[in-house]
Amino acid sequence: MSGHQGAKRHYETEVLIIGGGVTGTGIMRDLALRGIHSLLIDRQDLNAGASGGNHGLLHSGGRYVAADAETAAECRAESELLKRLAPECIDPCGGLFVAVEGDDPEFAARFPDHCAVAGIPCEEISPTEARKMEPALSEKVYAAYQVPDATVDPFRLTLQNVNHARRLGFGDFLPHMGVEGFDIEGGELKAARCRDLRSGEEVLISARQIVNAGGAWAMNIARLAGCADVNLIYSKGTLIVSNTRLSQRVVNRLRLPGDGDILVPGGTVSLLGTSSVTIEDPDDARPTIAEVDKILAEGAVMMPPLADTRFIRAFSGVRPLLMASGAAEDGRKASRGFSLITHEDQNLSNFVTIAGGKLTTFRLMAEKTGDLVAQRLGNSAPCATHTVPLPTENAVGWTEPGFAARDWYQRADASDMILCECEMTPQSAVDAIVSDAPGSEHHMSLQAIALRSRVGKGACQGAFCAMRVTSHLYDRGIYDSPEGLELMRDFVTERFKGVRPVLWGRQLPQMELAETLHCGLTGLDLLGAKKPGSGRAS
Amino acid sequence: MKRELRRVETGLAIIGAGLAGFAASIFALRRGLDTAQLGHTGAIAYTTGYFDLLGVMDGRVLDEPWAGLDALREAEPAHPFARLGNDEIREAFEIFTDAISDMGIAYSKPGDHNLSALLPSGVAKPTLSVPATMLPGVEAFRTGAKTLIVDFPGLQGFSATEFKVNFAASWPALSVCRIEFPGFEGQQLYPEVLARSLEAPHGREPLAEKIRAVLDGAEYVGLPAVLGMHAPDEVHADMERRIGARLFEIPTIPPAVPGIRLREMFERELPRRGLVLVPQLKVSRSELGADGAVHHLQGPLEDLEISARATLLATGRFLSGGLYADQAGLRETLLGLPVVQPSGRDNWYRRDYLDPRGHQLNRAGLETDAQFRPLDAAGAPVNPRLFAAGAVLAHQDWVRQRCGAGLAIAAAYGAVKAAAEMLNGSA
Structure with a gap:
């Protein structure tokens, strides 16, 4: 089970993708559909970062309408696509936004208009109707709206991405492969110097293009390539998992996002979240008791039975948020949008970082990255992920x-x-x-x-x-x-x-x-x- | 139908039906006390069958548990073991293993050294006394004898290969064989069912025949703990004769046969020795008074009211229901006794699951005095007629210290002794 020390393994690929989250695997599939071979590596395994540490919400966009209309509209378009193209991964359960006594009535009243701007279907229902639909809702709910929220299994999504690429014969995946540096020559990254973290073996991976889809670790990876143009803040989000499913639909609190204001069904369980704590080191993201107690206390205001619910686990993910210059270091206010960083102004011609973004918009992020990489490789095949269904097996x-x-x-x-x-x-x-x-x-x-x-x-x-x-x-x-x-x-x-x-x-x-x-x-x-x-x- | 109310009066009421509760009954009957034991089964079906005294201190495996106890009294003066001397603990352990050997399940005599007993993972466990059906395994491991480990397809979590691979470095003469358990081919197996199928001699030959066929000169044969339920020593001896090799059992994932055997034996034998046993019912409420306690139980057809001049709590921890935790803290479930506990949930568990120091929560429990009487917040006995023993006691970590049986037996011995003195003095 262990390899030989010192013997250097060597791989060659057209594109090296660093990061086995939903974005990296989405890029792998995007490239495979254009006939471009890629090698995907991850320091751990698939979904080791935020792709495995989220609530599995396929946003209608409703959660962002008030603060970020552009992200909201992207969420709407992408969630509609995914529902059609990857139905096995999705539970189109619908969602509710509810305001509880004490929540700002003006914020609630503006919600339908905000939704209309982003093109998100939104239907007002009476509190009585809402409680009929979701009996666990508090008696203190005074306003409720229905939106097309859904849930998505991010693990299955990632597995299907990788599987599709490898079935097409244009993708391989190496887990437990950590990047330690790059060989840089003439404005190009010639190879990634890696280590097989299980055997300790050194591994060299040569590639024509290198994609950094490292999520919360993207800034560290970019720095290994000498790039100082990826600036992230790390926002830890903690969720707790109940032993049973407490609602049929996604239930959101109708206010600006805060702790314990969203309950997402996940098959036979429910997930209550989320906290937002800025941390220094993305490797140090574990759920704390204080976060759990706070999430639970807030959640129980919206859904009182949560107070007596059995929870089986908590987990944390790190949102890698792009720090815009001059923006306050507040995880909730930072952009949930994504950014394609070409590193050309860092004098590198074959390196790209895709950072920020959301689970719901991963396909779009992969498309934009795939467009750039394909163009750089002189491949003119268009993106196909918005029309080709994601096959399952x-x-x-x-x-x-x-x-x-x-x-x-x-x-x-x-x-x-x-x-x-x-x-x-x-x-x-x-x-x-x-x-x-x-x-x-x-x-x-x-x-x-x-x-x-x-x-x-x-x-x-x-x-x-x-x-x-x-x-x-x-x-x-x-x-x-x-x-x-x-x-x-x-x-x-x-x-x-x-x-x-x-x-x-x-x-x-x-x-x-x-x-x-x-x-x-x-x-x-x-x-x-x-x-x-x-x-x-x- | 009108529910009947049955009233029972007794000298000592023992609440709890785990190892500590049964040990307390044995000690109490031996002292001639009028004894009733109440409460539903604790965690006894989770035992390996091995009786540990003290196997690990500070993450170190102990070879000499008695010297270990001396060191423990120094290092952890609040540990329940520190309430008793080695001579008393040894006497308690011997009385207990003699008593269960008499009742029908032979156990090895507690000696001066720990034994290296076998776990299904292929790891050895330090323990003091093992069932006679498991003792040949200790010998085989000690001598490195040529041994065949047998497993059965369908018996989950027991892999002869896992056992062999993990013991291979220190025990190269191991071989493995997987055989279908006769009569249960192609299905999921439950150790309890297999054990009962070997009760009658005609159930044994087909299995013995299959093992004989693959013996290949092995001196010992090890297999999952399924050698009968009510007379394991008889089944064991008969199977050894049929196979023509020394035979031993290896513990399995619970619910496991060694614990069920003990429970069924206690339930069968102790009433014959004078115990009033009310098994499988939970005490719903207890009232403590100056002259004793009244315990209430609701049976399927009648209510029970047990008046006892002394009471011994052997109600166990969280799994057995003796303690309960909510977000704010821990409580004792029957009488609301004060529970010694770490301050705040953040101090219950360490960050690393297998931190060799163990979790602070495991050391929470009832504070008692030298007579094993639970203490109130001011440090005085809650009631002079109330005693406690076993895992519910504070200042011990029986899982990590490998001292579960020792704690149950020693504390039961000490608590019954104190209860007897109180009852005899106040009679």
Whole structure:
């Protein structure tokens, strides 16, 4: 499972894309559809940054109508496209904007006009009607509007992007590949000097064009190329995940965006968010107890049952916000728009950074980047992502709640054991991911499987399934050394970061049980512990 | 239908049906106390079957638990173990393992050193006493004997290959074989069901035959813990005879057989020895008074009211329901006793899940005095007739310290002793 130190691996590609989020993978697919080969790398794995740390909201644009009409209009157009072209990834559940007693009535009253300016359909409904639609809404709701908000599974979107590119034969993906520098010669980046972060091996990647889609890390990557023209502020957003789905629709508070003012359904659960805290280091974004308590207190004003809801996890993402010159360093006021930075004024002719933006507008960002890269390569094929549907297949469907259960039920194979009982994920799903999902060309860990499925995302948060999947991977020979237990330790340690802030009530006994299983029955806390006397004990 | 009200009077009421509760019943009956045990099953089905005394201190695996206890009393004077001497703890442990061996599940005698017991992950665990059905595994590992590990397709979370790969460096003479469990081919397996299927001798031969066929000179055979439910030692001996090799069990993911065996044995045997046992019902309310306590339970057909001159709480932690946490703090669920706890949720858990220091929340619980009497906020006993034992006690981290059984047994011993002295003095 580990490579050879020192032996330098070398790859060549037309375009190197740095960053396996929804933007980077969107660019990969965009280029593949133009017949341009790309190699996508990520320091971790797909969706490791904001693409995996968001509420999965496909904005109608309603949330931005008051502050940023341009972004709002982009959201509207892109969400309409995606609903048509990637329907498997989307739940067109609709959305409500509600004002609660104490919220500014003038802001509420102006909402329909703002929507009209951005071209967003908006229908006023009575508070009684709104509560009939969403019984968890507060009695104190005094105004409500319906908009075409939807939800999107960002994991599936990313997986489908990569999968489409590789099925077209124009894209490869290398996870755990960190960029350490660039070879610069004659105003061009000739190659990226990288490191395989699992084996420690040095890797050289030569490319004609290099795209920086590093999200919150885009500024760091640009600096490695000597570019000082990417200026980001890091805005941490924290969300909490409930054990059940509390609303059918997206429910937004009708006021300027603030903490705990949006509840987004995500299949069988709901996500409540979001905080906005400016942080110094994008690597240091974990949810805190203070954020969770604040989000929950605010959310309960809009939806009182939230106060007694069981939450199973919290998570944080980092919004990489473009800092316009002179703008205040306030995460909520900074632009949610995106920017294509060509770096030509930095005397580089084959480097581009795509920064800022939103999940909802990722396709448009990929299109603009693809246009530039194609033009620089002398490729005149037009963008096709606004007309070609995003194809799906089994290998990339497992992140959808209920998908594995349906598949398992239809197979009706009693010997196909369920490994993750909370999310009904059977052995066959894990096997399909290991053999065929994007990234399966490389070694698959429990964490990589969890990213491509629902494993560990249910109420037990990995207490049982971590053990079961690990055993299964040993049985399948995917794990063949004690490193398998270390990877299980890494997985449960990572899950814990999100569980820690919501440990009270009914989730706390679950944690107590998990610790008993992971330490008492598996000995994960003793891996590498000093051994007494004979040296036989671990 | 009119609900009946049944009233029971007893000397000592033990609330909780985990290891601490059953240990307390054994000690109380031995002291001749009139004893009733109430409450639904705790976390006993989650045990590996291994009885730890003290296996880890400061992230270090201990070979000598008794010396470890001496060091623990110095380092952690508030730890429940510090309330007792090593001689008392040893006596308690021996009485307990003798008693369960007498009742039908043989356990190894607690010795001077920890044993390296086997976990399904292929990691060894320091423990003091193991069931006779698991002891040959300790020997096989210690001597590095040629051993075949058998697993069954359909039994989740138990992989002979995982076991072998992780033990390989220190135990090269391991081999593995996967065989279909006879009669349960091609389906999901539950250890409890398999164990019951081996109760009758005719259920054993088909499995023994399959293992014999793949033995290939192995001196020992290890398999998941499924060797019978009510008479595991008999099943174990019979299977060894049939297979022609030493045989041992390895713990499985819960709900697991070793704990269910213990619970069923206690429920079967202790009433025969004079215990009034009210299992599977939760005490809904308790009233503490100067002369004792009254405990209320609602059965399916009748209400129960147990008047007890002394009460011992062995209600466990969060999983068993003895403690509850809300966003603001922790509370004891039955009597609202004060809970020693870290200030604020940010201090409950460390940032790193497997921080070797353990989480501060795990050390929260009931503060008690030398007689194991819960204390109020002012540091005085809440009630002279109220005692507590087991995981509900503060200042211990039984999971990380590998001291769960030891804590249950020792604290039950100490609390019952104090309760007996109080009852005999006030009788």
